[in-house]
Amino acid sequence: MTTLQATLSELHDRLAADRPLAQDLTLAELEVLLAELGQPRYRARQVFHWLHGRLATCWEQMSDLPAALRRELAERLGAVAGEVVADQRAADGTRKLLLRLRDGQQIETVGIPARDGRLTVCVSTQAGCALGCGFCATGEMGLARNLSAGEIVSQVYQFATPHARPEERGVSNVVYMGMGEPLHNYAATLKSVRLLADPLGMGMSERRITISTSGLAPRMRQLAHEGLHVRLAVSLHAPNDAIRSSIMPINRRYPLAEVLAAAREYAAETDRRVSFEYVMLGGVNDAPEHAAELARVLRTALPPALLHVNLIPYNPTAAGFASSSAASIRQFADVLRANGVRVTVRASRGRDIAAACGQLKTETNRANRSTIAALG
Numbered sequence: 337m338t339t340l341q342a343t344l345s346e347l348h349d350r351l352a353a354d355r356p357l358a359q360d361l362t363l364a365e366l367e368v369l370l371a372e373l374g375q376p377r378y379r380a381r382q383v384f385h386w387l388h389g390r391l392a393t394c395w396e397q398m399s400d401l402p403a404a405l406r407r408e409l410a411e412r413l414g415a416v417a418g419e420v421v422a423d424q425r426a427a428d429g430t431r432k433l434l435l436r437l438r439d440g441q442q443i444e445t446v447g448i449p450a451r452d453g454r455l456t457v458c459v460s461t462q463a464g465c466a467l468g469c470g471f472c473a474t475g476e477m478g479l480a481r482n483l484s485a486g487e488i489v490s491q492v493y494q495f496a497t498p499h500a501r502p503e504e505r506g507v508s509n510v511v512y513m514g515m516g517e518p519l520h521n522y523a524a525t526l527k528s529v530r531l532l533a534d535p536l537g538m539g540m541s542e543r544r545i546t547i548s549t550s551g552l553a554p555r556m557r558q559l560a561h562e563g564l565h566v567r568l569a570v571s572l573h574a575p576n577d578a579i580r581s582s583i584m585p586i587n588r589r590y591p592l593a594e595v596l597a598a599a600r601e602y603a604a605e606t607d608r609r610v611s612f613e614y615v616m617l618g619g620v621n622d623a624p625e626h627a628a629e630l631a632r633v634l635r636t637a638l639p640p641a642l643l644h645v646n647l648i649p650y651n652p653t654a655a656g657f658a659s660s661s662a663a664s665i666r667q668f669a670d671v672l673r674a675n676g677v678r679v680t681v682r683a684s685r686g687r688d689i690a691a692a693c694g695q696l697k698t699e700t701n702r703a704n705r706s707t708i709a710a711l712g
């Protein structure tokens with residue numbers, strides 16, 4: 337290749353990375369674009385259905401579009417959202433993908449099967465995370481960038497069956513619990529929910545979508561008034577400000593009382609139960625007194641029917657926290673129940689493939705190139 341060709345090709349790649357992804361556009365936005373291209377209105381629905389219903393990943397697949405239109409669209413929009421760098425399957429069926437985006441950023445997506453055949457897909461909303469929780473591998477990385485709505489929904493499409501009816505696509509639930517803080521990338525997160533729910537696309541019920549937040553209180557309150565029916569999960573991880581601030585720096589900005597008030601507003605406005613996530617860290621937040629204190633603060637903030645606690649076994653990272661013993665977790669759950677708080681102990685899934693958020697990327701980058709080739 338000549339120097340000029342190499343420069344042109346590099347320029348082309350850079351321009352390609354700057355273009356919006358085709359999957360970033362809502363139906364209304366596609367309608368505007370196609371009208372500008374002098375196309376009839378039904379074309380927008382056709383293109384949207386190809387992208388979000390039939391899960392096309394390149395323009396050539398859209399066989400019923402005129403070739404000239406496909407070329408015009410290809411010049412304006414990127415169509416492929418992620419290349420699979422690593423694909424790991426755990427003994428329990430949990431499958432974890434490491435995806436490389438157009439600009440080289442890497443993100444993780446996890447598919448978690450249930451015994452009854454349902455599949456939950458756990459999506460990332462950012463490459464890295466700015467919030468730096470002490471126990472979290474993603475927090476250690478810092479924030480590289482926000483993902484676009486198309487990059488978020490395309491993670492779900494990696495696990496979905498194309499060309500199927502919505503109920504036969506194989507993805508029953510989506511949880512925003514991968515890398516990043518969804519409410520720190522608010523606009524793209526909301527847009528991605530609306531794309532997933534669109535009947536011309538996956539047609540997912542918003543009720544089967546859960547957004548997890550570390551407690552960005554103002555954004556939680558904003559979300560309460562969006563008219564969406566998504567479930568909100570709040571990563572609490574501590575019964576008081578002293579412990580919470582020591583493991584989650586964001587607590588100094590939005591302390592526990594403010595987070596709980598925002599959760600109450602979400603529950604009241606949407607009439608949906610809020611889940612509180614609680615990672616069990618040995619010797620930090622897992623004593624019976626912590627459980628009693630947690631029950632007290634939760635019951636003061638919300639009616640018991642509108643709250644639920646999920647106890648999460650900790651997946652150890654390089655940060656040096658220890659997992660709680662099974663006995664401590666059981667005892668913690670018993671104290672919550674005795675104090676009138678509904679609680680579920682989450683099964684630890686995919687432990688053998690480092691399925692906690694941020695872990696695969698960290699481990700893969702540490703591994704040498706031959707290991708990466710073996711994983712891919």
Ligand code: SAH
Nearest residue numbers: 472513516517548549550571613650651692
């Ligand atoms: N940023 C959002 C969503 C992504 S993290 C949030 O914090 O809620 C999703 C969940 O995984 C959070 O509850 C988080 O605390 C938890 N988590 C992070 N690292 C973990 C680990 N090593 N083991 C178990 N859970 C972890």
Ligand code: SF4
Nearest residue numbers: 465469472475516550
């Ligand atoms: Fe970010 Fe959530 Fe990890 Fe905290 S737990 S660093 S908010 S991804």
